[in-house]
Amino acid sequence: MEKAKINATQLFVLILLFELGSALLIPLAIEAKQDAWIAILLGMAGGCFLFLVYHRLYQYYPDLLLTEYVQKIIGKFLGRVFAFLYIIYFSYIAARVLRDFGEMMVTYLYPETPMFIINALLFVVIVYSVRKGIEVLARTGELLFVFMYLLAFSGLVLILLSGLIEINNLRPVFEEGIRPILKVVLTQTIYFPFGEAIVFTMVMPYLNNPKKAKITGLLALGLSGITLAIAMAINISVLGVNLTSRxxxxxxxTVQTIRIAEFLERLDVYFMLALIIGGFFKISIFFYAVVTGTANLFNIKEPSRVAYPMGLVILFLSISIASNFPEHLKEGLKIIPIVLHLPFQVMIPLLLLVIAFFKNRKKRR
Incomplete structure (x- = not known):
């Protein structure tokens, strides 16, 4: 670990920006149709439970990273194997998020530019930020957080002024009962984006007041869940279920439909700034976990030395991860939650918590 400290406010901002990240970008929980916003809120509740699991592990080992305490819980050899698997997992998810934003930039801004160039330029900034350390990343988050929420508030006001919202698009509520909603929760929203907060097991040891970690994390997850639910409800009320899903x-x-007084329109570029800010922090935090985890696992004294080689791996992985965007989206929403998110976000942490509980009870005796 680097010798750095962040406060509770900075942790709150980092978790919030991280959670919004790529979740604002895609049609999240649209399989629940007009009840997508309910599926997001239920996923948030499940994500809060998972965060309590991560926080309990943090309480047992407040000065250790996930890649360190996993070795103490299940032994040196097996622990190093699991630590290495988590580094691969964080690298893979960072590459997926980078691909999300590369696709957005190619689709809306630079259709003639190769995606590799766009991803490389974005990742150069991320590598530079991560090399500066978690404190610099946290302070940057504090500055950009205010700007991002000003954009969100102004966007909501403009949509309301445009008269685009059709509340009937959100009806009927529970049209097919609760089962389809729970299916979406258990196969998607509980893992993406809320369960991805497991990456903060690599950040919480830097918190200067460990007692505030629990309430800070839960508040950030709660606000991000409400924000995502409102955003999805607005998308469906403006576009309808069919257009939103396509x-x-x-x-x-949704933002492209804003037209006020025949002159205020085409504001999508304006709001892409907010999306890029969220994406920058999501990729940066995953990448920071990769760099610190790798340095910790292989006893590298200067973690910044790992940034460039690992950055190249993630950059090339983001290009080769899927042949096109529909395939990439299908993998991310259908396959990855069960194959990767379920074991790494739920099963392994719960197993570690059970073992840590019995180990610590034995020590007390």
Whole structure:
């Protein structure tokens, strides 16, 4: 670990920006149709439970990273294997998020530019930020957080002034009962984006007041869940379920419909700034976990040395991860939650918590 400290406010901002990240970009929980916003809120509740599991592990080992305490819980050899698997997991998810934003930039801004160039330029900034350390990343988050929420508030006001919202598109509620909603929760929203907060097991040891970690994390997850639910409800009320499900980036499609007084329109570029900010922090935090985890696992004294080689791995992985965007989206929403998110976000942490509980009780005796 680097010798750095962040406060509770900075942790709150980092978790919030991280959670919004790529979740604002895609048609999240649209399989629940007009009840997508309910599926997001239920997923948030499940994500809060998972965060309590991560926080309990943090309480047992407040000064250790996930890659360190996993070795103490299940032994040196097996622990190093699991630590290495988590580094691969964080690298893979970072590459997926980078691909999300590369696709958005190619689709809306630079259709003639190769995606590799766009991803490389974005990742150069991320590598530079991560090399500066978690404190710099946290302070940057504090600055950009205010700007991002000003954009969100102004967007909501403009949509309301445009008269685009059709509340009937959100009806009927529970049209097919609770079962389809729970299916979406258990196969998607509990893992993406809320369960991905497991990456903060690599950040919480830097908190200067460990007692505030629990309430800070739960508040950040709660606010991010409410924000995502409102965003999805607005998308569906403006575009309708069919258009929202067919759109690659429904929030941008919603913003494109804004027209006020025949002159204020085409504001999608304006709001892409907010999306890029969220994406920058999500990729940066995953990448920071990769760099610190790798340095910790292989006893590298200067973690910044790991940034460039690992950055190249993630950059090339983001390009080769899927042949096209529909395939990439299908993998991310259908396959990855069960194959990767379920074991790494739920099963392994719960197993570690059970073992840590009995180990610590034995020590007390």
């Amino acid at each position: 759109s690659q980036f429904p929030l941008l499609s």
